[in-house]
Amino acid sequence: MVQIHSTGNGPGIVVVHGGGVTAGIYRRLAGKLADRFTVHLYDRRGRGDAPARSLPYDVQEDVDDLLTVLRQTGSHNVLGHSGGGIVALLAARQGAVERLALYDGVVPVDDLFPTAWVDPARAAARAGDIPRALALTSAGINTHTAASRLPLAVQTAICRLFLRTPIGREMGELLPMTLDEVDGIRAFTGPAEQWAGIGCEVLLACGADGPSYYPRLNEALAAVLPHARTLLVPRAAHDAVNRAPARVVEPLAEFFAAPARVS
Numbered sequence: 001m002v003q004i005h006s007t008g009n010g011p012g013i014v015v016v017h018g019g020g021v022t023a024g025i026y027r028r029l030a031g032k033l034a035d036r037f038t039v040h041l042y043d044r045r046g047r048g049d050a051p052a053r054s055l056p057y058d059v060q061e062d063v064d065d066l067l068t069v070l071r072q073t074g075s076h077n078v079l080g081h082s083g084g085g086i087v088a089l090l091a092a093r094q095g096a097v098e099r100l101a102l103y104d105g106v107v108p109v110d111d112l113f114p115t116a117w118v119d120p121a122r123a124a125a126r127a128g129d130i131p132r133a134l135a136l137t138s139a140g141i142n143t144h145t146a147a148s149r150l151p152l153a154v155q156t157a158i159c160r161l162f163l164r165t166p167i168g169r170e171m172g173e174l175l176p177m178t179l180d181e182v183d184g185i186r187a188f189t190g191p192a193e194q195w196a197g198i199g200c201e202v203l204l205a206c207g208a209d210g211p212s213y214y215p216r217l218n219e220a221l222a223a224v225l226p227h228a229r230t231l232l233v234p235r236a237a238h239d240a241v242n243r244a245p246a247r248v249v250e251p252l253a254e255f256f257a258a259p260a261r262v263s
Contacts, residue, residue, distance in 0.1 A: 002065050003049045004073060005041045008034030012075030013256055015041050016066055018082025018106075019178035020171045021242075022048040026081075029244040036253055040073050044084070046177050057180040059187075062087045067096050077256050080105055081241050083178070086185050092198045099256055101203040102218075103241040103248070104210060106182075108189040109220045112213050114140055115186050122179045130172045131160040137175065142238075144211045192220040202228035203255045205248075207236030227261065 005023065006012075007030050015030070017023050023041040030039035044062055045053030054061055066087055070076070076098035080088030085105020092100045106113060117140025124133035135155035139148040147155060162168040171178075188194070202225050206214035215232060222228045233240060233248055240248050 002042050002069060004069055006038055008038045010037045011077060012038045012040055012073050013077045013079055014069050014075050016080040016084030016088045017044060018084050019181050020174050025242045029242055032244045032249045033253060037256060040069060040075060042069055057184050059184045063090045066091045070096050082106055083181055092200050097200050099201045101205060101252055101255055103205045104214050104238050106185055107217055108185055109192045109217050112217045114143060118182050125176045125179055130175060131163060132156045133175055134159040134172060142211060192224045195221060196224040198225055201261060203231060204228055205231040205233060207238060207240050208232050208234050209237040
């Protein structure tokens with residue numbers, strides 16, 4: 001049974017965390033929203049206090065868990081971050097969501113989200129070389145950074161040091177699981193039109209200081225989703241949603257507080 005950690009008062013928002021982390025990093029976000037909403041955090045399978053996940057990985061198991069959390073909390077609002085974005089989007093396609101916000105949602109529309117790094121990173125992880133696997137993952141995802149253009153040996157040395165930090169250790173331990181999830185996400189690669197049946201209100205947000213592919217992904221999705229809009233948050237990177245500055249929190253609060261659309 002998935003454990004739900006709730007805080008605040010008001011309409012419920014369920015947060016679906018990304019890969020490589022646990023729900024705990026969103027406590028700051030939950031605290032910033034708690035005066036207006038009840039924020040529900042939970043760990044996806046294989047992390048924190050969540051049950052073990054089934055093998056091989058199937059994203060539908062994550063979707064089913066989210067649907068269970070929505071039923072148990074009576075919530076209809078979902079915020080998906082990074083790899084949690086496609087879990088939230090799939091739940092919305094099954095009609096369980098009224099308002100969906102994605103921040104840097106990993107959705108493989110055509111070839112917009114880079115995936116060439118996945119197989120080399122999985123090979124390194126299987127060989128037990130987690131620093132190299134993490135370096136390949138970081139460079140493959142963070143294409144906008146100067147570090148991603150350093151020689152791989154230098155990036156690997158940096159990651160070896162990063163793995164000595166508390167967040168680095170957690171990301172390293174979860175990396176094989178994260179790579180499995182990205183592999184599962186790749187199965188949905190295709191045109192944006194496959195998501196056109198989602199009729200709920202959708203906010204597609206990303207940070208102006210993050211990778212350049214997220215704005216393109218969001219625009220492609222917004223073009224086919226009937227009730228979607230995009231938001232480019234200034235001075236915000238991929239981790240801005242868990243850091244929770246006002247420039248991220250307030251647009252999310254406004255979106256979730258907006259009155260229901262009249263059909």
